[in-house]
Amino acid sequence: MFYSLQNLWIKRILEFILLGFFLAVMDAGCVEGKVYLDTITNPELAPFPIAVADFTSPQKMGGGEQEIARNINRVVVNDLVLSGFFRVIEPKDFPPQAQISRSFLDRSELEAWSGSGVDALVTGSFRVVENSLIGSFRLYDLVEKKFIKGTRYEGRVSEWRRIAHRIANEIVFQITGEKGVFDTKIAFVGNQTGNKEIYLIDFDGENLRPVTQNKSINILPRWTLDGKRLLYTSYMKRNPDLYAIDLESGKNYRISYRNGLNACPTWFRDSEGEKMILMLKRDNRSHLFLTKVGETSAIPITSGSASYASPSWSPDGRQIAFVSDQTGSPQVYVMDINGKNIRRLSYQGNYNVCPAWSPRGDWIAYCSRQGGSFKIFLTTPDGEQVRQLTQGPGNYEDPTWSPDGRYLAFSSTKEGGAAIYVMSINGTYQRRLTTFRGEATNPAWSPHLE
Known part of the structure; x- marks a missing residue:
């Protein structure tokens, strides 16, 4: 869990406490403390703004790969929306100076999001090797402009939906401290x-x-x-x-x-x-x-x-x-x-x-x-x-x-x-x-x- 996003969420929730709303913070004394942010049971708390970029490929994408990339993006975005935790910003609504063409971003590229009001960014990359789908996602903190988490996935091409659900699960875990239910x-x-x-x-x-x-x-x-x-x-x-x-x-x-x-x-x-x-x-x-x-x-x-x-x-x-x-x-x-x-x-x-x-x-x-x-x-x-x-x-x-x-x-x-x-x-x-x-x-x- 990354500290700047924790602090931002803590600040927001503390503001709501002054109005009588509920806060639950657990494991605060740990080196990597987890903040449990339940916007489902506290709908007054504004959804967490997160950007999800189009997935890219390290090789030239064919028509089949492009379709898989679009499908994975669609499922990840839909999962995050259905969770009730997030306000998802898609590429068409990205700031003009923050267009993304690759999965691995440096600090200067993250600086382009300053003042955007978006707190986190998800990028992804995949490739198809014979009948295998190999992909990864990366989660960035746009408040402190740093990389947070990256996970690699591999499976059959036919398992693209399961891989997308697993990516969404990991994103929910990193933000809320609890695993998502998209694999259920x-x-x-x-x-x-x-x-x-x-x-x-x-x-x-x-x-x-x-x-x-x-x-x-x-x-x-x-x-x-x-x-x-x-x-x-x-x-x-x-x-x-x-x-x-x-x-x-x-x-x-x-x-x-x-x-x-x-x-x-x-x-x-x-x-x-x-x-x-x-x-x-x-x-x-x-x-x-x-x-x-x-x-x-x-x-x-x-x-x-x-x-x-x-x-x-x-x-x-x-x-x-x-x-x-x-x-x-x-x-x-x-x-x-x-x-x-x-x-x-x-x-x-x-x-x-x-x-x-x-x-x-x-x-x-x-x-x-x-x-x-x-x-x-x-x-x-x-x-x-x-x-x-x-x-x-x-x-x-x-x-x-x-x-x-x-x-x-x-x-x-x-x-x-x-x-x-x-x-x-x-x-x-x-x-x-x-x-x-x-x-x-x-x-x-x-x-x-x-």
């Missing part, structure tokens, strides 16, 4: 073929592809911790069994097939290995069971005449958020991992479901029926603070967190049929991801994918 994907259920199948889509709404094509009913996708497999419930054998599919090989296998419901696994890893809590049918009710990954036995952690559903593990592995009708209508609760110390969280509305615990541990998102339609709310784990995130017509359901806890994906009918959307954790920057024919529901956000 969102799984969801779509019925565009007439059947409910599982699909994947990138964070930016591109690269849509089917995961299942079994012409059955496939619902409730969930990611494994390493992001290599998806678990989902399917009626392929006429019972709602739990399946796992390896996303690289496409191999599909059944992992839980007890009579009745097998669904909604939530994962945690500790010193004993990976554990999973899932919903299973017991005494004509749904209950929550704990199992170790790879084992067939399952230990019940709920019992009684009420139903228990939709488990979501806390990041520290000590608690579970879930839904139960033990007071009559479905409500959101939290309990310890052993099934004890049950506390009700939701009191607004008579129907509250779909809890999702933030990776940061500070919020639990859930759906609440308000005036005949569902809206998305946040509550702190102690239930002391409650915030409504979505408003307006239509239903807003199935919240799922990005791995950095900065965004939520959800399904909504606000524009007609159900589609997948993404928003910041204060409910702003809502954008639609899915546009295909048919409806899209049950989103599940992946961990970081390398």
Whole structure:
């Protein structure tokens, strides 16, 4: 992290503190202190001005290379804009004296940006060697006029989009101290073929592809911790069994097939290995069971005449958020991992479901029926603070967190049929991801994918 940009941002945020806004500065005593600047949750803070130059090539660019360069630029710029952190200045808006024709710049070339109001500059270079794409980016501090960070990437030409996302991730990390989520994907259920199948889509709404094509009913996708497999419930054998599919090989296998419901696994890893809590049918009710990954036995952690559903593990592995009708209508609760110390969280509305615990541990998102339609709310784990995130017509359901806890994906009918959307954790920057024919529901956000 570079000091002049830190100081500039600190000055800006301190000005906002005088007006009552929030500042979070961490690791200030380190040699390379990291400032966590969350313009997503503090939209009053002006986006960070950053210039992104056209990528160049050390060799004469052919038509194919020019197209790849334009595509990489487009994805990097789009990622930075979608993050909500940046105001991106593109080459057509560069100062006349600051035109860039190469990736490596010296101080005199950076001096041309003086007085421009731009704080950082990104340049890039790449070349194609047979079927390989070799590229790098460089990040410059335009306040102190110095080079900050450079990273080299190499992959297949077909992986240009992944390389672009990785560049954007590194830029976000250098500015905010936290990695971006541009390498992530969102799984969801779509019925565009007439059947409910599982699909994947990138964070930016591109690269849509089917995961299942079994012409059955496939619902409730969930990611494994390493992001290599998806678990989902399917009626392929006429019972709602739990399946796992390896996303690289496409191999599909059944992992839980007890009579009745097998669904909604939530994962945690500790010193004993990976554990999973899932919903299973017991005494004509749904209950929550704990199992170790790879084992067939399952230990019940709920019992009684009420139903228990939709488990979501806390990041520290000590608690579970879930839904139960033990007071009559479905409500959101939290309990310890052993099934004890049950506390009700939701009191607004008579129907509250779909809890999702933030990776940061500070919020639990859930759906609440308000005036005949569902809206998305946040509550702190102690239930002391409650915030409504979505408003307006239509239903807003199935919240799922990005791995950095900065965004939520959800399904909504606000524009007609159900589609997948993404928003910041204060409910702003809502954008639609899915546009295909048919409806899209049950989103599940992946961990970081390398």
